Amino acid sequence: MTAAFRPHAGLDVERVRRDFPILRRSMRGRPLVYLDSAASAQKPSAVIEAIRSFYETSYANIHRGVYELSERATLLHDEARVKVQHLLGAADAREIVFVRNATEAINLVAWSWGRARLRAGDEILISGLEHHSNIVPWQLLCEEKGAKLRVAPVDERGELLEDAFRALLSERTRLVALAHVSNALGTVLPVARLAALAHDAGSLVLVDGAQAVPRMPVDVRALGCDFYAFSGHKLYGPTGIGCLYGRRELLEAMPPWQGGGDMIAEVRFEKTLFADPPQRFEAGTPDIAGAVGLGAAIDYVTDLGLARIAEHERELLAYGTELLAEIPELRIVGTAREKTGVLSFVLGDIHPHDVGTILDQEGIAIRAGHHCAQPLMERLGLPATARASLGVYNTREDLERLAAGIRKVLQVFA
Amino acid sequence: MDVRELYQSTILDHNKRPRNFRVPEAANREARGSNPLCGDQLTVYLRLENGVVEDVGFQGTGCAISKASASLMTEAVKGRRLEELEQLFERFHALLTSDAMRPADTEGLGKLAVFSGVREYPVRVKCATLAWHTVRAAARGDAATVKTE
Numbered sequence: 389m390t391a392a393f394r395p396h397a398g399l400d401v402e403r404v405r406r407d408f409p410i411l412r413r414s415m416r417g418r419p420l421v422y423l424d425s426a427a428s429a430q431k432p433s434a435v436i437e438a439i440r441s442f443y444e445t446s447y448a449n450i451h452r453g454v455y456e457l458s459e460r461a462t463l464l465h466d467e468a469r470v471k472v473q474h475l476l477g478a479a480d481a482r483e484i485v486f487v488r489n490a491t492e493a494i495n496l497v498a499w500s501w502g503r504a505r506l507r508a509g510d511e512i513l514i515s516g517l518e519h520h521s522n523i524v525p526w527q528l529l530c531e532e533k534g535a536k537l538r539v540a541p542v543d544e545r546g547e548l549l550e551d552a553f554r555a556l557l558s559e560r561t562r563l564v565a566l567a568h569v570s571n572a573l574g575t576v577l578p579v580a581r582l583a584a585l586a587h588d589a590g591s592l593v594l595v596d597g598a599q600a601v602p603r604m605p606v607d608v609r610a611l612g613c614d615f616y617a618f619s620g621h622k623l624y625g626p627t628g629i630g631c632l633y634g635r636r637e638l639l640e641a642m643p644p645w646q647g648g649g650d651m652i653a654e655v656r657f658e659k660t661l662f663a664d665p666p667q668r669f670e671a672g673t674p675d676i677a678g679a680v681g682l683g684a685a686i687d688y689v690t691d692l693g694l695a696r697i698a699e700h701e702r703e704l705l706a707y708g709t710e711l712l713a714e715i716p717e718l719r720i721v722g723t724a725r726e727k728t729g730v731l732s733f734v735l736g737d738i739h740p741h742d743v744g745t746i747l748d749q750e751g752i753a754i755r756a757g758h759h760c761a762q763p764l765m766e767r768l769g770l771p772a773t774a775r776a777s778l779g780v781y782n783t784r785e786d787l788e789r790l791a792a793g794i795r796k797v798l799q800v801f802a
Numbered sequence: 803m804d805v806r807e808l809y810q811s812t813i814l815d816h817n818k819r820p821r822n823f824r825v826p827e828a829a830n831r832e833a834r835g836s837n838p839l840c841g842d843q844l845t846v847y848l849r850l851e852n853g854v855v856e857d858v859g860f861q862g863t864g865c866a867i868s869k870a871s872a873s874l875m876t877e878a879v880k881g882r883r884l885e886e887l888e889q890l891f892e893r894f895h896a897l898l899t900s901d902a903m904r905p906a907d908t909e910g911l912g913k914l915a916v917f918s919g920v921r922e923y924p925v926r927v928k929c930a931t932l933a934w935h936t937v938r939a940a941a942r943g944d945a946a947t948v949k950t951e
Contacts, residue, residue, distance in 0.1 A: 738866070740865075741840045741865040746805050
């Protein structure tokens with residue numbers, strides 16, 4: 389039987405690679421090894437073409453256009469929302485708000501829900517491995533409201549200390565905001581379990597899914613979260629578009645966070661009536677082409693199968709971990725039992741930026757730095773790490789090139 | 803370009819064994835510098851007397867380029883008058899921000915010329931100039947932390 393007829397066959401990575409035009413270019417005279425998908429993923433032709441074709445054949449502003457092009461653009465925009473709904477397992481497309489990225493989704497909740505609901509003395513609980521995008525909006529909010537930001541600590545492996553998390557939950561906790569997957573270490577948090585604990589304490593739960601959505605099936609109802617945020621660009625879609633999922637009754641009770649066109653039902657100088665969600669939170673002309681591109685990206689990963697993508701990354705992560713463990717000077721940072729997609733490491737006393745520059749000379753793109761998670765780096769006692777992160781197009785050869793590149797770094801600094 | 807042109811032996815040597823990596827006795831000026839992008843952080847200390855850098859040292863963490871640059875900077879400014887320090891800053895800065903396709907103008911820079919290869923790595927230029935921005939701030943008595951980003 390050929391692979392095409394085997395529903396449980398693994399990912400055909402060679403075929404996937406042909407879908408990504410950028411992988412045809414060389415980098416510093418060598419085939420590009422792209423190991424920075426946790427920062428942003430490359431784009432398949434299906435996404436690039438969907439955006440191009442939209443602009444060439446179907447573009448106009450959406451809503452209220454009485455002509456065919458506008459109707460068509462509105463339809464495509466609405467369809468993209470339904471695709472996101474299905475991707476996340478949401479009950480209703482009206483629970484999906486289009487924003488610029490996961491950061492904006494979190495800020496939306498902080499500004500709208502937070503400013504309306506948070507009181508002095510209330511608490512927001514986050515984890516010690518959050519990206520700055522899931523720290524700073526809450527700091528700003530807490531400062532304004534006289535509320536308190538609590539942080540559940542992580543251990544040396546990069547796992548959340550669940551007892552400490554539980555101990556920090558109280559009747560004062562109004563919101564628990566957690567990463568689904570750590571961008572810096574790849575730790576997968578047991579979100580469903582933590583959400584249940586939070587709900588028992590009477591708190592709402594927001595999940596930053598920026599790193600999870602591209603690499604595993606996500607079901608917001610199974611997770612039991614109230615809000616879920618992600619970015620399109622990490623899901624092989626365009627930059628400039630992201631989504632907030634919010635449970636319908638929560639969104640309905642939330643005030644607008646930006647005013648303008650498209651978010652109103654009726655405007656008088658005396659008083660304005662606001663539109664229902666999601667439009668209430670989408671003031672102004674949105675990134676229409678971005679939504680269309682995101683829809684195409686969702687089709688792309690859905691066709692490949694997110695479970696299959698997860699399995700592919702799991703195998704690669706195991707292989708990469710094995711290869712890097714053979715280098716005595718190298719220490720992998722982040723060894724959670726449940727992890728995905730990310731190989732963070734330090735190499736003797738060689739600074740990660742020097743590692744990154746030398747790997748770049750070998751045509752290998754990785755990231756070096758604090759990965760927008762400075763409190764986590766401080767907890768681990770490191771100013772920075774080098775981070776190789778995986779995507780659907782990565783191969784075992786990519787990881788072999790990485791290991792060879794790291795040996796070259798060691799030679800230069802010998 | 804071969805990566806060895808960036809990581810020349812002088813740079814690797816100063817990274818491994820940074821000179822004046824200490825707080826000088828009776829230092830009377832200091833400034834902190836940081837490169838938030840890389841997480842490079844350093845403090846430069848000066849003992850200034852009658853407009854002359856009598857002693858200089860630095861502490862901190864950073865990549866090979868920033869550490870070697872700080873080390874070589876301390877050697878270059880020791881014993882110099884403040885005007886000379888400013889001139890060196892200008893020359894070094896001009897070298898690093900000059901067009902990488904043109905031959906480097908390293909006149910008057912001595913050993914500091916080893917950093918001309920950094921021109922080809924625009925994101926790393928800030929690593930090389932951090933120590934210089936910081937020593938200039940210390941010399942001028944600027945209080946705020948210098949940031950190169």
